[in-house]
Amino acid sequence: METTIVAATDSDFEWMLQGNEIVHRGLRLPPGGIDERSLLEHVRGIAAKLREQRCDGTWMIVSSREVVGLCGYHQPPSAQGDVEIGYNIAASRERRGHATRAVAAILAIAENDPAIRKVLASTPVQNIASQRVLERNGFARIGERSDLEDGELILWRIETNSG
Amino acid sequence: MERWFPIETPRLLLREIQAEDEDDVHEYASDPCVSRFDVWGPNTREKTREVIARWLKVHEEWPRDETNLAVELRHEKKRIGSVRLHVKDRENVSAYIGYVFNRDYWNQGYATEAARALIDSAFKALNLHRIWATCDTRNVASWRVMEKLGMRREAHFIKDVFQKGAWRDSYLYAILADDWLRAAPPSELA
Numbered sequence: 001m002e003t004t005i006v007a008a009t010d011s012d013f014e015w016m017l018q019g020n021e022i023v024h025r026g027l028r029l030p031p032g033g034i035d036e037r038s039l040l041e042h043v044r045g046i047a048a049k050l051r052e053q054r055c056d057g058t059w060m061i062v063s064s065r066e067v068v069g070l071c072g073y074h075q076p077p078s079a080q081g082d083v084e085i086g087y088n089i090a091a092s093r094e095r096r097g098h099a100t101r102a103v104a105a106i107l108a109i110a111e112n113d114p115a116i117r118k119v120l121a122s123t124p125v126q127n128i129a130s131q132r133v134l135e136r137n138g139f140a141r142i143g144e145r146s147d148l149e150d151g152e153l154i155l156w157r158i159e160t161n162s163g
Numbered sequence: 164m165e166r167w168f169p170i171e172t173p174r175l176l177l178r179e180i181q182a183e184d185e186d187d188v189h190e191y192a193s194d195p196c197v198s199r200f201d202v203w204g205p206n207t208r209e210k211t212r213e214v215i216a217r218w219l220k221v222h223e224e225w226p227r228d229e230t231n232l233a234v235e236l237r238h239e240k241k242r243i244g245s246v247r248l249h250v251k252d253r254e255n256v257s258a259y260i261g262y263v264f265n266r267d268y269w270n271q272g273y274a275t276e277a278a279r280a281l282i283d284s285a286f287k288a289l290n291l292h293r294i295w296a297t298c299d300t301r302n303v304a305s306w307r308v309m310e311k312l313g314m315r316r317e318a319h320f321i322k323d324v325f326q327k328g329a330w331r332d333s334y335l336y337a338i339l340a341d342d343w344l345r346a347a348p349p350s351e352l353a
Contacts, residue, residue, distance in 0.1 A: 006328030007199070009301070025322065025329035055196035062328055112193055112207050 003101035005059035005071060010051075012060060013044040016067065028066045030090040035070070039088065043070055050076060056109075061089065061102040068093040071102045081117030083110065087133070099133045107137060111160045118159050125152040164226050167288030172280045175273065177232040177246060180218050184233050187242035188215060191265040198263075200299035202326050228253075234264070234277045243268040246281045248294075256292040258285060262308070274308045282312065283347065286340045295337035299326070309336040313346055 015024040017040050043058060050057030050073060058072035071087035085106055087099045110116040121139060123130040131154060139156040146152050169178035189211040191197045198204025218231045228250040233242050244264035251259055260281060262274050282294055298305040314336035322330035
């Protein structure tokens with residue numbers, strides 16, 4: 001199965017939120033949508049900030065012309081070149097390797113980005129599937145952290161070639 | 164036929180690309196912002212090398228249909244972008260142009276200055292009838308340049324280009340030699 005990532009524009013978010021058009025830029029939505037409105041709104045806000053500074057950084061995860069999830073940076077890379085990534089797959093499209101391939105695609109972009117030296121991620125301790133995504137992509141566990149909102153988190157890191 | 168470049172403008176030198184331009188080219192070709200509205204990019208170092216090698220190969224021929232010129236800031240000797248003219252249709256004496264610039268040098272009129280010089284030289288030296296260009300409709304900075312040059316928006320294509328994973332709309336802008344030479348008579352530019 002092929003999975004690609006497509007830079008998400010604001011009009012893409014409008015479509016994902018409203019879903020008025022069935023097909024938008026040749027893409028469809030999965031049954032049940034991608035996620036809760038609140039999450040889409042949240043990611044849309046992040047995307048707008050990234051676009052201002054970076055032009056890119058939020059992507060739709062696409063397979064067979066369907067948007068099966070979202071992924072991207074949480075913030076622009078820090079001055080030291082650290083960037084944290086996140087990813088999310090539609091409930092109806094989980095467990096097919098989409099997240100693993102999407103993260104690989106982000107890493108390929110980060111490798112060639114002189115502003116990025118290290119890619120970071122955090123996963124809830126109970127989310128084994130998410131941890132496997134990072135393991136498969138060569139991330140190393142670097143520690144743990146507990147967060148009031150997210151609970152116990154495992155922290156991950158991988159260095160890029162330019163790092 | 165005589166070579167119609169290098170071309171000098173008040174701030175810029177448009178000259179043939181060289182292998183030594185690689186670092187400067189890669190600086191903008193690897194920037195995701197620069198190629199955001201293009202089918203290509205962002206480039207890996209290998210890709211940039213490959214593209215330059217292809218240009219150098221094309222440039223072994225003379226006369227040639229495809230010309231890629233490095234845009235150099237005259238006072239800094241920095242290569243800040245490139246412009247291209249491609250004679251696509253000899254029968255109708257038509258060519259398309261394209262340009263790309265390092266993000267650190269945007270919004271200072273360099274693209275307009277370079278493209279104006281390119282169009283002017285091409286109309287005069289190659290006896291072209293028409294020059295056209297296309298861009299992503301969201302690429303406002305790009306089509307503003309075309310409007311400043313007096314090019315006319317002749318078409319809005321709907322979802323005509325599959326770009327970076329999805330379909331995009333394009334504008335087509337064009338200008339005819341008659342219009343160009345009337346608006347900017349040779350004496351004025353000499």
